[in-house]
Amino acid sequence: MSKGAPTRRLPTGVREDAVARGADETEYTLSVLVENKPGVLSRVAGLFTRRDFNIDSLAVGETENPEYSRMTIVVEGNDKTVEQVKKQLNKVIPVIKVSDLTDDDSVDRELAMYKVACDPETRGEIMQIANSFRANVVDMGSNAVVVEVTGDTEKVEAFEDMVRQFGIKETVRTGRISLARGEKTTDETGN
């Protein structure tokens, strides 16, 4: 046939002799502007299930314009699968814009609340940890405190590591929300 070793394709459809880039599994942050209508969340969530894409987290809320909602979706995958995720999201009719904030400079936050076991001896220590994370104690009982912590995923997880020793009774997290930094809006950035 052709010169040298026969060419093949990788299971991803890319020719072996072409450079396969971005093949590693990693985390991607997508900001999805959608019409604020009934059923949109289930269209988006259903798409992920049907195409076997993994959602790490999904946060959704109304935007400055009540006709639109913004979803921040954290998805696990590689460049090829996430490219498909973006294209398939764009095919959902009420989806207005999909922005990939993964490589862009963006601010990422999530909110978490931890119900941490305590007794009179440990309560002070927990509050000290909370202070150093700029976290707030939002409820206090004799055997447990509820601490609210806001920050990027690393900060929230670092806080969790610190209070684990006291016994975490319950946790709730909002999932990541992200906005592009600077003057440009999220919908003007990304790709």
Place this chain on the structure above:
Amino acid sequence: MSKTTRDTEETEEEEAPTTRRGAEALVEGLKQEGVDTMFGITGGAIMPVYDVLYDDDEINHVMMGHEQGAAHAAEAYHSVTGRPGVCLATSGPGATNLITGLADADMDSRSIVAITGQVPTEMIGNDAFQETDMRGVSMPVTKHNYLIKDEDEVPDTVQEAFYVSNTGRPGPVVLDVPKDVSKNDTDAVRSELNVEGYSPNYEGHPRQIKRAAEAIEEADKPLIFAGGGAIMADAADEVRELANENGIPVTTSLQGLGAFPEDNDLSLGMLGMHGTGYANRAVTDCDLLIGIGVRFDDRATGKIESFAPHAKVIHIDIDPAEISKNIHADIPIVGDAKRVVGDINDEMEERDAPDTADWLEKLSEWKEKYPMEYEQEGDDLKPQRVIETLDDKTTDDTIVCTGVGQHQMWAAQWYEYQEPRTWISSGGLGTMGCGLPMTIGAKLAAPDTEVVCIDGDGSFLMTVQELTTAVREELDFTLVIINNYYMGMVRQWQELFQDERYAESELPHLPEFDKIAEAFGAKGWRLTDPENVDEVLDEALEYDGPSVIDAVIDPNENVFPMVPAGSGNDEFIMGKGTQGSRIS
């Protein structure tokens, strides 16, 4: 709420809107979309719509035997005319019976608009009688769907549904209409269309068109791979020009049959699992693959690792999500196949056609080495013989419908397709039973064109009730059942790959289909002797009405060539016990 913005100024210029029921507004909207034929079955929640149709003499409503049939008939209507097919069903079971047809249309990119009745809005969510969440159930198998919650939204929603369904990549759309919405009065009229999140791209990027032309000019072994998208975009003329002017051979997918005339020397027929040996050799050896309206389905590609391993790939498709989904596109071009291929042809006028003489010589050798042939032994009736004869007796513009299975593959292999929109079958979903209802839809869409159906015994029995529709509508078509008393394709796999363990694939107690046809009021023939093929086909084609031929074939006949599942396209076998092409 509605995405369509109301343009009050424009509506004021029109006549003062009259108040009418939601169902009347719905039917009015269908007429504005040019609907002349619908397929459906009535029932409780859809009754108000039927009540409007009762007085209507513009739209021909065809009552079907089963809602699945209504959806398939609507699919065929789209395939023949290029206009959306419309089907109607009531809520609950009527709606869920449509699902198979909707999924079929979704996989094969056919524009159908399904109107389903729904329980009254105040009862939604209460598990009312015949309530199904049709929006939820149909979501994964439709391009889009709507639940109309207010009668004032009817005109705009109908307009949007047709627009979304038949622009860009065509697909099925559901309009779920609660009974009170149908019954309540509204004076709303349609306003300017505005679907914010939807804007299909039709023009190919000029830079990519240039790159494609460059690649064609430089290619030594180019190959066109045309699919259903080329037919839907009406790009057959452009594909022919690209091939003829540049000496590029053409293979098609199953749904691409008819995109390029098969009597042209450059035609290699179909590729893939049951494609020709020479098409599969060509795709394996080509250095440039020009995919036009194809989605590189696994039945076409075989094992991805050995699909067109030396080829640079140009992929032209209207749906950006198809680009590099299965096969990496080196030159992706998102756009309408007719325009894009037309633009490439224009670009090629200023360039040299590639020198493909050696390549075409090679392909001629392969055509001789791997011919399409079958053995006529003794008195056995061979399916290939029946289909070849049917081809001889019918014109190039004859529409061929099929079910799914061995007979479908023989129909693809042994009937020569010359013109677009003459092949109507279930490709992606592989829906047994689609044949007869598609035949009905095709005949109603093209009453003056000859329509034939090549069906299987198992497929035919799945939707046999539609014979009553065919007889009532006095449809003139010929349906040939390639009957081997088996689920033939399953039997073939069991014979070749499962040590002849024929689990649940034998159908020894099938009815006599010619008598079944007669019982419905159609005309039936039983064909068992190869000597009688001509006579029976002549009679059936001549008969004015639904003709059903029960052609009892050699049950041991298999479909070859075959690329075993999981193998590369170059590892096809020409018959039982033969080796792959690499070895021969």
